[in-house]
Amino acid sequence: MAVWLIPLIVAAVIGIGLYKNVNIYETLTDGAKEGMYMWIAIVPHLVIMMAAVAVFRASGAAAELASWMAPFLSLFGIPADVVPLALIRPISGSATLAMLDQLMQEHGADSYIAKLAAIMQGSTDTTLYVLAVYFGAAGIKKTGDALKIGLLADAAAFFFAIIAASWLL
Protein backbone atom coordinates (compact mmCIF):
# COMPACT_ATOMS: atom_id res chain seq x y z
CA MET A 1 0.00 0.00 0.00
CA ALA A 2 2.78 2.39 0.97
CA VAL A 3 4.15 1.98 -2.54
CA TRP A 4 1.13 3.92 -3.86
CA LEU A 5 0.50 6.14 -0.87
CA ILE A 6 3.71 8.16 -0.91
CA PRO A 7 3.69 9.01 -4.65
CA LEU A 8 -0.01 9.85 -4.34
CA ILE A 9 0.56 12.27 -1.45
CA VAL A 10 3.51 13.96 -3.16
CA ALA A 11 1.63 14.22 -6.46
CA ALA A 12 -1.41 15.70 -4.71
CA VAL A 13 0.71 18.33 -2.94
CA ILE A 14 2.45 19.31 -6.17
CA GLY A 15 -0.80 19.32 -8.16
CA ILE A 16 -2.70 21.47 -5.68
CA GLY A 17 0.34 23.73 -5.33
CA LEU A 18 0.46 24.32 -9.10
CA TYR A 19 -3.30 24.93 -9.19
CA LYS A 20 -2.99 27.52 -6.41
CA ASN A 21 -0.11 29.25 -8.24
CA VAL A 22 2.48 28.37 -5.61
CA ASN A 23 6.10 28.56 -6.72
CA ILE A 24 6.54 24.92 -5.82
CA TYR A 25 10.22 24.63 -6.62
CA GLU A 26 10.94 27.48 -4.25
CA THR A 27 8.76 26.13 -1.40
CA LEU A 28 10.27 22.65 -1.84
CA THR A 29 13.84 23.91 -1.63
CA ASP A 30 13.08 26.47 1.10
CA GLY A 31 11.43 23.78 3.19
CA ALA A 32 14.36 21.44 2.59
CA LYS A 33 16.68 24.19 3.83
CA GLU A 34 14.67 24.35 7.05
CA GLY A 35 14.99 20.57 7.26
CA MET A 36 18.74 20.96 7.01
CA TYR A 37 18.85 23.19 10.09
CA MET A 38 16.74 20.64 11.93
CA TRP A 39 19.13 17.92 10.90
CA ILE A 40 22.09 19.87 12.25
CA ALA A 41 20.16 20.30 15.50
CA ILE A 42 19.51 16.58 15.99
CA VAL A 43 22.93 15.11 15.13
CA PRO A 44 24.51 15.98 18.53
CA HIS A 45 21.59 14.31 20.31
CA LEU A 46 21.96 11.14 18.25
CA VAL A 47 25.70 10.86 18.85
CA ILE A 48 25.52 11.48 22.60
CA MET A 49 22.48 9.32 23.33
CA MET A 50 23.63 6.39 21.23
CA ALA A 51 26.99 6.44 23.02
CA ALA A 52 25.27 6.07 26.40
CA VAL A 53 23.03 3.26 25.15
CA ALA A 54 26.06 1.46 23.67
CA VAL A 55 28.00 1.64 26.97
CA PHE A 56 24.98 0.45 28.95
CA ARG A 57 24.45 -2.58 26.72
CA ALA A 58 28.06 -3.59 26.02
CA SER A 59 29.03 -3.50 29.71
CA GLY A 60 26.47 -6.20 30.40
CA ALA A 61 24.66 -3.87 32.81
CA ALA A 62 21.48 -4.10 30.73
CA ALA A 63 21.43 -7.91 30.81
CA GLU A 64 22.25 -7.96 34.53
CA LEU A 65 19.48 -5.50 35.38
CA ALA A 66 17.07 -7.62 33.34
CA SER A 67 17.96 -10.76 35.27
CA TRP A 68 17.51 -8.91 38.59
CA MET A 69 14.11 -7.67 37.53
CA ALA A 70 12.89 -10.96 36.02
CA PRO A 71 11.57 -12.55 39.28
CA PHE A 72 9.66 -9.38 40.12
CA LEU A 73 8.23 -8.96 36.62
CA SER A 74 7.19 -12.61 36.44
CA LEU A 75 4.63 -11.73 39.14
CA PHE A 76 2.92 -9.65 36.44
CA GLY A 77 3.00 -12.47 33.93
CA ILE A 78 6.03 -11.32 31.96
CA PRO A 79 8.12 -14.41 31.06
CA ALA A 80 11.82 -14.05 31.97
CA ASP A 81 12.76 -14.45 28.29
CA VAL A 82 11.10 -11.22 27.20
CA VAL A 83 12.29 -9.10 30.16
CA PRO A 84 15.49 -7.94 28.40
CA LEU A 85 13.43 -6.85 25.39
CA ALA A 86 11.00 -4.90 27.58
CA LEU A 87 13.87 -3.23 29.39
CA ILE A 88 15.83 -2.19 26.29
CA ARG A 89 12.80 -1.26 24.15
CA PRO A 90 12.64 2.42 25.23
CA ILE A 91 16.35 3.02 24.56
CA SER A 92 17.21 1.06 21.41
CA GLY A 93 14.96 -0.05 18.57
CA SER A 94 17.61 -1.89 16.58
CA ALA A 95 18.74 -3.87 19.67
CA THR A 96 15.21 -5.07 20.43
CA LEU A 97 14.63 -6.06 16.80
CA ALA A 98 17.71 -8.29 17.10
CA MET A 99 16.34 -9.69 20.38
CA LEU A 100 12.97 -10.42 18.75
CA ASP A 101 14.77 -12.24 15.95
CA GLN A 102 16.70 -14.28 18.53
CA LEU A 103 13.57 -15.16 20.54
CA MET A 104 11.81 -16.40 17.40
CA GLN A 105 14.87 -18.45 16.52
CA GLU A 106 14.94 -20.07 19.98
CA HIS A 107 11.25 -20.59 20.72
CA GLY A 108 9.70 -20.69 17.24
CA ALA A 109 7.66 -17.95 15.60
CA ASP A 110 4.36 -19.51 16.77
CA SER A 111 5.31 -19.75 20.46
CA TYR A 112 3.63 -17.62 23.12
CA ILE A 113 6.95 -15.93 23.91
CA ALA A 114 7.52 -14.98 20.26
CA LYS A 115 3.98 -13.61 19.91
CA LEU A 116 4.20 -11.64 23.15
CA ALA A 117 7.58 -10.19 22.18
CA ALA A 118 6.26 -9.28 18.71
CA ILE A 119 3.22 -7.50 20.20
CA MET A 120 5.45 -5.64 22.67
CA GLN A 121 7.81 -4.54 19.91
CA GLY A 122 4.97 -3.61 17.57
CA SER A 123 2.98 -1.56 20.06
CA THR A 124 5.78 0.70 21.32
CA ASP A 125 8.40 3.10 20.02
CA THR A 126 11.96 3.91 21.09
CA THR A 127 10.96 6.58 23.61
CA LEU A 128 14.42 7.94 24.35
CA TYR A 129 15.24 8.27 20.63
CA VAL A 130 11.94 10.00 19.82
CA LEU A 131 12.43 12.39 22.73
CA ALA A 132 16.04 13.20 21.85
CA VAL A 133 15.31 13.77 18.16
CA TYR A 134 12.00 15.66 18.49
CA PHE A 135 13.11 17.98 21.27
CA GLY A 136 16.59 18.22 19.76
CA ALA A 137 15.23 19.48 16.44
CA ALA A 138 13.19 22.17 18.18
CA GLY A 139 16.01 23.14 20.55
CA ILE A 140 14.08 22.31 23.71
CA LYS A 141 16.28 22.12 26.79
CA LYS A 142 13.76 21.65 29.59
CA THR A 143 11.66 18.62 28.68
CA GLY A 144 9.11 18.70 31.51
CA ASP A 145 7.33 15.43 32.22
CA ALA A 146 7.82 14.04 28.69
CA LEU A 147 10.31 11.27 29.53
CA LYS A 148 8.31 10.12 32.55
CA ILE A 149 5.09 9.96 30.52
CA GLY A 150 6.79 8.16 27.64
CA LEU A 151 8.33 5.49 29.87
CA LEU A 152 5.13 4.93 31.86
CA ALA A 153 3.20 4.61 28.58
CA ASP A 154 5.71 1.97 27.46
CA ALA A 155 5.10 0.05 30.69
CA ALA A 156 1.35 0.33 30.05
CA ALA A 157 1.82 -0.96 26.49
CA PHE A 158 3.66 -4.03 27.83
CA PHE A 159 0.88 -4.63 30.37
CA PHE A 160 -1.77 -4.48 27.64
CA ALA A 161 0.44 -6.61 25.37
CA ILE A 162 0.29 -9.40 27.96
CA ILE A 163 -3.51 -9.19 28.05
CA ALA A 164 -3.73 -9.13 24.25
CA ALA A 165 -1.22 -11.97 23.76
CA SER A 166 -3.47 -14.26 25.83
CA TRP A 167 -6.13 -13.90 23.12
CA LEU A 168 -3.87 -15.80 20.75
CA LEU A 169 -3.45 -18.81 23.06
Next chain:
Amino acid sequence: MVSAAFAFLMLSGFLFAAVNGTMADVNEALFQSMEQSIELALSLAGILLFWTGVMKTAEGAGIVKALANTVQPLLGRLFPEIPDGHPVFGYIASNMAANFFGLGNAATPIGLKTMRELKKLNGDQDTASRSMVTFLALNTAAVTLIPTTVIAISLKHGASNPTDIILPALFATVMSAFFAILLDRYYAHKRIR
Protein backbone atom coordinates in the same frame (compact mmCIF):
# COMPACT_ATOMS: atom_id res chain seq x y z
CA MET B 1 15.49 14.25 33.67
CA VAL B 2 17.11 13.48 30.31
CA SER B 3 20.47 14.27 31.94
CA ALA B 4 19.65 11.80 34.70
CA ALA B 5 18.75 9.09 32.18
CA PHE B 6 21.96 9.75 30.26
CA ALA B 7 24.10 9.68 33.43
CA PHE B 8 22.43 6.48 34.61
CA LEU B 9 23.11 4.64 31.33
CA MET B 10 26.74 5.81 31.07
CA LEU B 11 27.82 5.55 34.70
CA SER B 12 26.10 2.25 35.53
CA GLY B 13 27.62 0.88 32.33
CA PHE B 14 31.16 1.98 33.25
CA LEU B 15 30.75 0.78 36.84
CA PHE B 16 29.43 -2.59 35.75
CA ALA B 17 32.23 -2.94 33.20
CA ALA B 18 34.83 -2.16 35.88
CA VAL B 19 33.44 -4.82 38.22
CA ASN B 20 32.81 -7.49 35.59
CA GLY B 21 35.80 -6.97 33.34
CA THR B 22 33.89 -5.96 30.21
CA MET B 23 35.77 -2.66 29.78
CA ALA B 24 37.27 -3.77 26.45
CA ASP B 25 33.76 -4.44 25.06
CA VAL B 26 32.59 -1.08 26.36
CA ASN B 27 35.45 0.71 24.63
CA GLU B 28 34.74 -1.01 21.35
CA ALA B 29 30.98 -0.40 21.57
CA LEU B 30 31.53 3.26 22.45
CA PHE B 31 33.60 3.96 19.35
CA GLN B 32 31.32 1.84 17.17
CA SER B 33 28.30 3.82 18.36
CA MET B 34 29.91 7.08 17.27
CA GLU B 35 30.20 5.73 13.74
CA GLN B 36 26.71 4.23 13.80
CA SER B 37 25.07 7.40 15.04
CA ILE B 38 26.52 9.39 12.15
CA GLU B 39 25.46 6.68 9.71
CA LEU B 40 21.94 6.86 11.16
CA ALA B 41 22.00 10.65 10.97
CA LEU B 42 23.13 10.52 7.32
CA SER B 43 20.41 8.02 6.42
CA LEU B 44 17.90 10.38 7.99
CA ALA B 45 19.17 13.54 6.27
CA GLY B 46 17.70 13.11 2.79
CA ILE B 47 14.31 12.01 4.12
CA LEU B 48 14.21 14.97 6.47
CA LEU B 49 15.06 17.53 3.79
CA PHE B 50 12.67 16.06 1.25
CA TRP B 51 9.64 15.89 3.53
CA THR B 52 10.11 19.31 5.09
CA GLY B 53 10.17 20.57 1.51
CA VAL B 54 6.92 18.76 0.68
CA MET B 55 5.30 20.04 3.88
CA LYS B 56 6.28 23.62 3.15
CA THR B 57 4.70 23.25 -0.29
CA ALA B 58 1.57 21.75 1.27
CA GLU B 59 1.45 24.73 3.62
CA GLY B 60 1.81 27.20 0.75
CA ALA B 61 -0.97 25.44 -1.17
CA GLY B 62 -3.31 25.75 1.82
CA ILE B 63 -3.50 22.00 2.37
CA VAL B 64 -2.16 22.16 5.92
CA LYS B 65 -4.67 24.84 6.86
CA ALA B 66 -7.57 22.90 5.33
CA LEU B 67 -6.47 19.80 7.22
CA ALA B 68 -6.21 21.83 10.42
CA ASN B 69 -9.81 23.00 10.08
CA THR B 70 -10.96 19.42 9.50
CA VAL B 71 -9.26 17.95 12.56
CA GLN B 72 -9.85 20.96 14.83
CA PRO B 73 -12.95 19.55 16.59
CA LEU B 74 -11.10 16.31 17.29
CA LEU B 75 -7.67 17.57 18.30
CA GLY B 76 -8.70 20.92 19.80
CA ARG B 77 -9.53 19.35 23.13
CA LEU B 78 -6.22 17.48 23.28
CA PHE B 79 -4.29 20.70 22.67
CA PRO B 80 -6.17 23.45 24.52
CA GLU B 81 -3.18 25.85 24.30
CA ILE B 82 -3.27 26.03 20.50
CA PRO B 83 -5.52 28.77 19.06
CA ASP B 84 -8.56 27.55 17.08
CA GLY B 85 -7.85 26.77 13.43
CA HIS B 86 -4.08 27.25 13.75
CA PRO B 87 -2.19 25.50 10.90
CA VAL B 88 -0.16 23.48 13.43
CA PHE B 89 -3.24 21.25 13.84
CA GLY B 90 -2.68 20.25 10.22
CA TYR B 91 0.91 19.27 10.99
CA ILE B 92 -0.13 17.27 14.04
CA ALA B 93 -2.78 15.44 11.99
CA SER B 94 -0.29 14.70 9.17
CA ASN B 95 2.20 13.27 11.66
CA MET B 96 -0.42 11.08 13.33
CA ALA B 97 -1.75 9.84 10.00
CA ALA B 98 1.76 9.02 8.73
CA ASN B 99 2.49 7.11 11.95
CA PHE B 100 -0.80 5.26 11.82
CA PHE B 101 -0.30 4.06 8.26
CA GLY B 102 3.28 3.02 8.94
CA LEU B 103 4.91 5.79 6.89
CA GLY B 104 7.63 6.26 9.51
CA ASN B 105 9.83 7.88 6.87
CA ALA B 106 7.42 10.77 6.50
CA ALA B 107 6.19 10.79 10.10
CA THR B 108 9.49 11.79 11.69
CA PRO B 109 10.23 14.84 9.48
CA ILE B 110 6.64 16.05 9.85
CA GLY B 111 6.88 15.47 13.59
CA LEU B 112 10.07 17.52 13.85
CA LYS B 113 8.47 20.32 11.84
CA THR B 114 5.46 20.17 14.18
CA MET B 115 7.74 20.57 17.20
CA ARG B 116 9.30 23.65 15.62
CA GLU B 117 5.86 25.16 15.00
CA LEU B 118 4.80 24.39 18.56
CA LYS B 119 7.96 26.10 19.81
CA LYS B 120 7.13 29.22 17.76
CA LEU B 121 3.66 29.19 19.33
CA ASN B 122 5.31 29.08 22.73
CA GLY B 123 7.30 32.26 22.10
CA ASP B 124 10.50 30.40 21.13
CA GLN B 125 11.27 29.41 24.72
CA ASP B 126 13.55 26.44 25.33
CA THR B 127 11.12 24.88 27.80
CA ALA B 128 8.67 22.26 26.50
CA SER B 129 5.11 23.59 26.43
CA ARG B 130 2.14 21.48 27.43
CA SER B 131 1.23 20.91 23.77
CA MET B 132 4.77 19.71 23.04
CA VAL B 133 4.63 17.17 25.88
CA THR B 134 1.22 15.95 24.66
CA PHE B 135 2.49 15.69 21.09
CA LEU B 136 5.57 13.77 22.19
CA ALA B 137 3.46 11.42 24.32
CA LEU B 138 1.34 10.60 21.23
CA ASN B 139 4.50 9.87 19.24
CA THR B 140 6.26 7.69 21.80
CA ALA B 141 3.04 5.68 22.17
CA ALA B 142 3.53 4.75 18.48
CA VAL B 143 -0.03 4.15 17.31
CA THR B 144 0.44 2.06 14.17
CA LEU B 145 -2.14 0.10 12.21
CA ILE B 146 0.24 -2.60 10.98
CA PRO B 147 3.67 -3.22 12.59
CA THR B 148 5.34 -4.19 9.30
CA THR B 149 8.89 -4.81 10.59
CA VAL B 150 7.67 -7.22 13.25
CA ILE B 151 5.53 -9.10 10.72
CA ALA B 152 8.52 -9.35 8.38
CA ILE B 153 10.58 -10.99 11.15
CA SER B 154 7.73 -13.40 11.98
CA LEU B 155 7.51 -14.35 8.30
CA LYS B 156 11.24 -14.96 8.14
CA HIS B 157 10.94 -17.44 11.01
CA GLY B 158 8.06 -19.27 9.34
CA ALA B 159 5.14 -18.13 11.51
CA SER B 160 1.99 -19.97 10.44
CA ASN B 161 -0.10 -16.81 10.85
CA PRO B 162 2.25 -13.80 11.03
CA THR B 163 -0.57 -11.23 10.86
CA ASP B 164 -2.45 -12.51 13.93
CA ILE B 165 -0.53 -10.02 16.09
CA ILE B 166 -2.00 -6.99 14.27
CA LEU B 167 -5.14 -6.71 16.39
CA PRO B 168 -3.47 -7.42 19.77
CA ALA B 169 -0.68 -4.92 18.98
CA LEU B 170 -3.22 -2.29 17.88
CA PHE B 171 -5.13 -2.84 21.13
CA ALA B 172 -1.97 -2.49 23.24
CA THR B 173 -0.77 0.62 21.42
CA VAL B 174 -4.16 2.38 21.47
CA MET B 175 -4.62 1.61 25.17
CA SER B 176 -1.13 2.86 25.97
CA ALA B 177 -1.79 6.04 23.95
CA PHE B 178 -4.93 6.67 26.03
CA PHE B 179 -2.90 6.03 29.15
CA ALA B 180 -0.25 8.50 27.94
CA ILE B 181 -2.93 11.16 27.34
CA LEU B 182 -4.35 10.60 30.84
CA LEU B 183 -0.88 10.86 32.38
CA ASP B 184 -0.20 14.01 30.33
CA ARG B 185 -3.43 15.58 31.63
CA TYR B 186 -2.64 14.59 35.19
CA TYR B 187 0.86 16.12 35.09
CA ALA B 188 -0.39 19.24 33.31
CA HIS B 189 -2.94 19.80 36.09
CA LYS B 190 -0.31 19.16 38.73
CA ARG B 191 1.90 21.85 37.17
CA ILE B 192 -0.88 24.43 37.10
CA ARG B 193 -1.74 23.87 40.77
